[in-house]
Amino acid sequence: MRPEKSATEETRAESAVALESLTRRFGDITAVDSISLEISYGEIFGLLGPNGAGKSTTIKILTTLLEKNSGSARVAGFDVAEEPSEVRNQIGYVPQALSADGGLTAWENLTLTAKLYDIPARERAPRINDTLGFIGLAEFADRLVKTFSGGMIRRLELAMAMLHRPRILFLDEPTIGLDPVAKRAMWEKLLELKKGYGMTILLTTHDMDEADLLCDRLAIMHKGRITASGTPAGLKASVGEGATLEDVFARYSKGVMTEGGSYRDVRQARRTLNRLG
Amino acid sequence: MFAKQEERSTASDKGSAVARFCKHTLAVAEVELIKLLRDPTELFTRAVQPVLWIVIFGQVFSRARGVPTGNISYLAFMTPGILAQSVLFSAIFYGIAVIWERDLGILHKMLVSPAYRAALVLGKALSSGLRGISQTIIIYLIALVMHIPVRLEFLAITEVLFAVVLGSAIFSTFSLIIACVVKTRERFMGIGQVMTMPLFFASNAIYPLELMPRWLRVIALGNPLTYLVDALRGLMITGGVTTSGYAVDFAVLAVVFLAMLATASRIYQTLAK
Numbered sequence: 001m002r003p004e005k006s007a008t009e010e011t012r013a014e015s016a017v018a019l020e021s022l023t024r025r026f027g028d029i030t031a032v033d034s035i036s037l038e039i040s041y042g043e044i045f046g047l048l049g050p051n052g053a054g055k056s057t058t059i060k061i062l063t064t065l066l067e068k069n070s071g072s073a074r075v076a077g078f079d080v081a082e083e084p085s086e087v088r089n090q091i092g093y094v095p096q097a098l099s100a101d102g103g104l105t106a107w108e109n110l111t112l113t114a115k116l117y118d119i120p121a122r123e124r125a126p127r128i129n130d131t132l133g134f135i136g137l138a139e140f141a142d143r144l145v146k147t148f149s150g151g152m153i154r155r156l157e158l159a160m161a162m163l164h165r166p167r168i169l170f171l172d173e174p175t176i177g178l179d180p181v182a183k184r185a186m187w188e189k190l191l192e193l194k195k196g197y198g199m200t201i202l203l204t205t206h207d208m209d210e211a212d213l214l215c216d217r218l219a220i221m222h223k224g225r226i227t228a229s230g231t232p233a234g235l236k237a238s239v240g241e242g243a244t245l246e247d248v249f250a251r252y253s254k255g256v257m258t259e260g261g262s263y264r265d266v267r268q269a270r271r272t273l274n275r276l277g
Numbered sequence: 278m279f280a281k282q283e284e285r286s287t288a289s290d291k292g293s294a295v296a297r298f299c300k301h302t303l304a305v306a307e308v309e310l311i312k313l314l315r316d317p318t319e320l321f322t323r324a325v326q327p328v329l330w331i332v333i334f335g336q337v338f339s340r341a342r343g344v345p346t347g348n349i350s351y352l353a354f355m356t357p358g359i360l361a362q363s364v365l366f367s368a369i370f371y372g373i374a375v376i377w378e379r380d381l382g383i384l385h386k387m388l389v390s391p392a393y394r395a396a397l398v399l400g401k402a403l404s405s406g407l408r409g410i411s412q413t414i415i416i417y418l419i420a421l422v423m424h425i426p427v428r429l430e431f432l433a434i435t436e437v438l439f440a441v442v443l444g445s446a447i448f449s450t451f452s453l454i455i456a457c458v459v460k461t462r463e464r465f466m467g468i469g470q471v472m473t474m475p476l477f478f479a480s481n482a483i484y485p486l487e488l489m490p491r492w493l494r495v496i497a498l499g500n501p502l503t504y505l506v507d508a509l510r511g512l513m514i515t516g517g518v519t520t521s522g523y524a525v526d527f528a529v530l531a532v533v534f535l536a537m538l539a540t541a542s543r544i545y546q547t548l549a550k
Contacts, residue, residue: 063389065549088391097382103312115304116390118297160386 014077016041016168016200017062021071024057031057033224034071039202039217041167044194046211047204049221050253055204056096058221059170062202063093076167089117092161096172096204100156102146106137109145109156110163117164127163135159135189151182158189162199169193171203175210183210190214208245218245220252227252301392305400310407320408324415327363331356331419334483344484349516353425357509357517358482360416361502364409364441365476368448370469371405372456379460379548388549395542398450402538405449406442413441426515436523437512443530444505450537457544481506486520504529 017039024032032054039045047055060066062075064084073080076090100109110128119127132138135155145153154174161169174190175183191214193199205211211218212232219229228235228248235248292300313320331352338344339351346354378384387397417434420427428434452469459465479493480502486494497503508526511519519526 060549065385065388065546085391088389091389093386093389095382095385097380097385099382099386101308101312101383103315104308108308108311112304112308113386113390115300116387116392118292118300118391 014074015039016043016076017045017202018074019058019062019071020073022058022061022068022073023070024054024061024066025069030224032061032068035221035224035226036071037219037226037229039200041200042194042198043216044190044201044203044214046215046218047202047221048206048208048211048218048249048253049204053221053253054224055221056172059093059172059202059204063091063170064088089164090167091170092164092166092168093170094154094157094161094172094174096176098150098153098157100145100148100153100160102144105142105144106132106148106156106159107141109160113160113163119164131159131163134192136185149182151178151185154178154182154186155189158186162193168200168202171201173204173206175205175207183207187214208249212245220249222253298393298396301396302400302403304392305387305397306403306407309401309404313404313407320411323363323367323408323412326366327359327412327416328419330359330362331416331423335359335423338483345487346485347516347518349426349514352423353514353517354485354510355483356416356420356425356427357513358480358506360413360441360513361444361480361506361509362477362482363412363416364445364505365448365502366473367408367412368405368445369452369473369476371401371449372452372454372465373462373469375401375453375456375548376460376462376465379456380462385549388546393542394545395538398453398538398541398545399446401453402446402450402534403442406445409441409445410438413438420513427513428515433512437509440505440508440512440527440530443527443534444501447501447505447530447534447537450534450541453541454537454544457541457548460548460550476500476502481520501530501533 015038017037019035019037021034021036022032023030023034035054035058047058049055057066061068061073062080064080064087068081075087078086078090080087100106101112104112107128110131111124114124114128128141129138132141135158137152137156137159140148140152145156148156158169158171158174161171171190175186178186187210190201190203194201201214203214215232217229217231218235219226220235221227228238228251230238232245236243236245239247239251335352335355338355341351344351344354375384378387388394417427419425455468455472456465459468479496480500481497482502486497486503489497504521504526507519507521508523508530510517511523521529
């Protein structure tokens, strides 16, 4: 797997992701409330915030799954509303729920992905092999995914998301429900993608260790707004000496630890956890 | 802009739009076929209902002799109707599977891909058609065992299979549209139950249109199932006749399917919400 550094990267002055006053409402609730944000190429950017803060909604808009109400969102230089198919070619996405098909083998899952992304037939097998090797699942290619552990499924999903060599990866809670070993394996792969291939990654997480370890920059969302953003070190310093990311999180999303988070979010997270066993 | 030029050249490497469309469609259908072959139990459980209808309902009703079925027996008359019914009953719940995929996140993966939305829908419709084919085989077997005079001609059987795939595609795509609107399994189950019986009874599946009161006949003539049954009756049964003519039957089915496909492709993306 070699998502080669695109030659156009330098010629394009734009950011990997650029949001301006992006807004999305569901009925009376403003899930994403006029957020503006820029993410540079080669950066790992973390969106933090309590359940229902609007993180997943933001990712769904950026991945063309959901329409915005107002504002603008550009991904890899393309407008998500105007040029959704261009955007889709440029991005990989791992949803919060486990999205690999359990009734298929790893190989079959990847073959389906390859076909939907128009990877030419002669390139399919070598690329799938490369990707499985990178992700450490080469010897499980022909096993049914429903026999995989949670960590293996997550890595397979990452493989599916990067098979077409996207410029930007969107990961919605990539390590939710994973045991510490599987979590660490996932982190290593993500750092490898960034360091080795200059991959741009936008992820959401509840895990402060994850945010601290992986992210170059973070934004904390609360009730649809970005309440703070910066580097992990900068954010900690802004709260006070010796502050941890937990402190930062508590400061910028205070009073919401018990509220927020729709029933559906919780149900979804539970289901994911159940499937991970 | 340089970047856009690069995009264009890679887009042409991927082949023509038609080739891509077909590839996406077949990829989706192929996956369903793999899963179906890996666990074919569903095909056998689906055989139970048509057996009951033909063996029990059919046998009893053929003694009533009150139903004008032209020059064929009641059992022969209803057999194509039961094939159409079993196609309808399995296809109409197809949306449940799609909602399941939505809950799992599989659907989201499909929808963030650059694949044609219509191809994703058509792939699902074809895989529903595959199930229809297995149901057809079962009904032919029942018919042979019961000595129902079926036309065992290559061309006729090919046309039957085509009609079944088309009918199956119509009702599964209709089901997909409903899934896009209701979005949850609970609501879908309610609606699915409410729809199947009216679609079945307001058709010529087990009695001819002439027997119906005028209002019901008008409804039945607006029901695509009626045209499926009509075509099947002529194509499956020795001595069976189509009332509307094959041209009308297939034209209606094709137009209805294209309308369903267009609608479903348009709203499929909203299922990701």
